[in-house]
Amino acid sequence: MTGRRARALDARPLGWLGALLALYLAVPLGAFLLRFATTGDDRGFGEPGLWDAARTSAVSATISAAIVLVLGVPLGYWLAHARGPLQRVVGMLVQLPLALPPVMSGIVLIYLVGPYTWLGERFGGRLTDSLAGVIIAQTFVAAPFLVIAARSAFAAVDPELDDIAATLGHRPLARFARVDLRIAAPAIRAGLLLTWLRAIGEYGATVLLAYHPYTLPVFTAVQFQSTGIPSTQAPTAVALGTAAIVLLAAGFRLPRRLRGRMTQAASVPEPTHPPAVAPAALSFDLDTRVGDFHLRMAHQARSSRVAVLGASGAGKSMLLRALAGLLGPDVGTVRCGPDDLSRVPVEQRQLGYVPQRHGLLPDRTAWQQATFGVRADGGVAAWWFETLRLQGLHSRLPDQLSGGQRQRVGLAAALSQTPRLVLLDEPFTALDAPVRQELVTELRRLQRRDALSTVVVTHDPQEAAMLADELLVVADGRIVQSGSVREVFDAPASPQVARLLGIENVLEGVADGGELVAGAVQLPVRTWLPAGTPLTWCVAPQDVLLGTSGVAATVVDVADVGTSVLVDVELEGGPALRARCATNSPAARLAAGAPVSVDFRADSVTVWPQAASALDNALR
Numbered sequence: 001m002t003g004r005r006a007r008a009l010d011a012r013p014l015g016w017l018g019a020l021l022a023l024y025l026a027v028p029l030g031a032f033l034l035r036f037a038t039t040g041d042d043r044g045f046g047e048p049g050l051w052d053a054a055r056t057s058a059v060s061a062t063i064s065a066a067i068v069l070v071l072g073v074p075l076g077y078w079l080a081h082a083r084g085p086l087q088r089v090v091g092m093l094v095q096l097p098l099a100l101p102p103v104m105s106g107i108v109l110i111y112l113v114g115p116y117t118w119l120g121e122r123f124g125g126r127l128t129d130s131l132a133g134v135i136i137a138q139t140f141v142a143a144p145f146l147v148i149a150a151r152s153a154f155a156a157v158d159p160e161l162d163d164i165a166a167t168l169g170h171r172p173l174a175r176f177a178r179v180d181l182r183i184a185a186p187a188i189r190a191g192l193l194l195t196w197l198r199a200i201g202e203y204g205a206t207v208l209l210a211y212h213p214y215t216l217p218v219f220t221a222v223q224f225q226s227t228g229i230p231s232t233q234a235p236t237a238v239a240l241g242t243a244a245i246v247l248l249a250a251g252f253r254l255p256r257r258l259r260g261r262m263t264q265a266a267s268v269p270e271p272t273h274p275p276a277v278a279p280a281a282l283s284f285d286l287d288t289r290v291g292d293f294h295l296r297m298a299h300q301a302r303s304s305r306v307a308v309l310g311a312s313g314a315g316k317s318m319l320l321r322a323l324a325g326l327l328g329p330d331v332g333t334v335r336c337g338p339d340d341l342s343r344v345p346v347e348q349r350q351l352g353y354v355p356q357r358h359g360l361l362p363d364r365t366a367w368q369q370a371t372f373g374v375r376a377d378g379g380v381a382a383w384w385f386e387t388l389r390l391q392g393l394h395s396r397l398p399d400q401l402s403g404g405q406r407q408r409v410g411l412a413a414a415l416s417q418t419p420r421l422v423l424l425d426e427p428f429t430a431l432d433a434p435v436r437q438e439l440v441t442e443l444r445r446l447q448r449r450d451a452l453s454t455v456v457v458t459h460d461p462q463e464a465a466m467l468a469d470e471l472l473v474v475a476d477g478r479i480v481q482s483g484s485v486r487e488v489f490d491a492p493a494s495p496q497v498a499r500l501l502g503i504e505n506v507l508e509g510v511a512d513g514g515e516l517v518a519g520a521v522q523l524p525v526r527t528w529l530p531a532g533t534p535l536t537w538c539v540a541p542q543d544v545l546l547g548t549s550g551v552a553a554t555v556v557d558v559a560d561v562g563t564s565v566l567v568d569v570e571l572e573g574g575p576a577l578r579a580r581c582a583t584n585s586p587a588a589r590l591a592a593g594a595p596v597s598v599d600f601r602a603d604s605v606t607v608w609p610q611a612a613s614a615l616d617n618a619l620r
């Protein structure tokens with residue numbers, strides 16, 4: 001049995017249950033159509049008022065749906081983004097007409113627009129028993145369908161897309177139209193259809209508020225009460241036919257060929273080299289809170305290539321968002337080269353921003369993404385397409401691109417604007433090793449060849465070293481160390497920084513005059529400390545030398561990790577250490593249990609005159 005057939009059999013009970021309901025819905029319609037087809041002339045098509053009622057229903061439902069569309073979309077957007085008691089109250093109110101029996105909806109509306117109310121008097125009683133009354137009743141009962149659909153659709157739009165559009169120069173209204181509305185459009189269309197269908201079928205509220213002019217449902221009820229069921233066939237058939245035509249029209253999709261043509265890239269201009277941008281160094285002094293998180297960082301960069309390194313949750317992304325202007329103007333000061341950007345709105349900062357998940361718009365081709373920016377230049381975008389090796393992918397949608405290609409398209413979108421500086425949030429995290437390596441090399445080349453100024457957030461010390469001259473190490477919303485890559489790697493400010501730099505051997509010891517003592521290890525240290533002072537020290541695995549001289553140790557484990565071999569050793573009298581050796585070195589051929597000697601170059605050891613935990617706390 002094929003897997004497909006087996007799955008179909010497994011799902012059979014569900015199919016039966018669904019079929020039962022479908023049958024229940026279809027049978028009365030079938031029964032009506034059968035009767036309609038077999039009845040002679042007496043179906044009621046000749047009844048006076050039938051076509052007027054049909055016209056009233058169609059016109060009023062269309063006007064109601066239009067009103068709901070114009071007002072309901074902004075309301076749905078507000079409900080999706082607002083927080084607090086007012087939003088909750090309005091959110092509930094919007095749903096009330098669904099729960100209220102339509103007749104009761106008519107009654108509450110009479111209290112608002114009835115002839116003796118304040119509003120009714122202002123309009124001379126014309127808000128009831130009029131087309132206006134029909135529209136008021138229909139709008140009230142049908143509005144929730146669109147508002148609820150719009151709210152859900154807007155809430156599902158990734159807020160990061162809005163942020164990207166802002167950094168690409170789009171103002172709030174343009175972002176609403178070009179990002180949110182465009183993505184939410186299918187759900188809004190479905191909500192609008194339901195609204196129109198609900199409006200045209202409305203009876204209860206209408207009959208109380210506007211008995212005249214007759215809508216189709218009111219006309220049908222009147223026919224039923226005055227002449228009996230046969231003459232209701234015509235209005236029922238008209239209602240059914242209208243609904244069927246509207247549903248068919250709503251379900252109509254352009255042929256694939258035409259849809260494909262709509263996503264085709266516009267003609268791609270000749271590539272033009274991006275204009276030269278002077279390298280720009282950032283300086284900032286930020287103090288802001290997001291929820292419980294307090295970001296307090298100040299720095300004056302000396303280089304136009306900065307990396308931000310830190311553990312998960314340290315505040316790296318928040319730092320980039322603050323620099324980009326996405327946390328608002330009150331976060332502190334931000335300067336880029338000579339320009340003060342602190343009060344410049346995000347759309348005008350001219351900073352490129354590529355977030356962690358590359359932030360591509362789901363319904364736009366790669367080329368449309370690259371030219372989406374307000375200041376994007378087609379020729380420059382074409383140049384970046386070539387430089388980032390995206391040729392041939394112009395008309396692909398994001399879900400037709402690989403992870404690496406998507407990263408490149410995100411980068412092309414930011415770069416096509418010729419920003420003064422690009423903020424990259426863990427640009428290569430989700431990629432496999434070869435693609436990641438390739439993109440790191442590519443970005444490094446762009447930084448050097450095209451003087452690209454960057455701030456790169458990363459977890460990976462090696463990536464940081466490849467892509468920056470200057471390193472900021474952050475923890476808990478603070479900068480715990482900054483300096484050139486060499487300075488930071490040579491002298492990590494704390495055990496925590498050492499760990500973030502990938503230095504696994506962080507150990508405890510004590511001072512003994514001018515020496516550090518840790519079990520069997522005795523090393524000279526630069527500063528004299530009283531004997532017994534607790535110390536923390538670290539040594540990078542590649543600086544642990546395995547050979548025939550030094551402290552006696554035993555090999556505990558040997559792991560060949562491809563490009564190097566990790567050898568874990570335990571010194572006689574402690575501690576345990578990890579060494580990294582070249583794959584062709586004699587140490588790489590050691591086996592667990594083998595005796596070995598361990599040595600260190602004194603200048604490769606960093607010592608802090610304090611226990612690790614106290615040091616880490618002191619630096620926060």
Ligand SMILES: Nc1ncnc2c1ncn2[C@@H]1O[C@H](COP(=O)(O)OP(=O)(O)OP(=O)(O)O)[C@@H](O)[C@H]1O
Pocket residue numbers: 290291292293310311312313314315316317318319
């Ligand atoms: N909208 C928010 N509301 C409240 N807290 C937030 C919000 N966004 C982030 N945080 C918190 O702020 C802290 C810093 O978040 P941030 O995204 O900057 O971390 P990160 O260093 O980039 O981490 P990662 O490497 O995992 O992406 C985290 O503790 C996070 O939970």
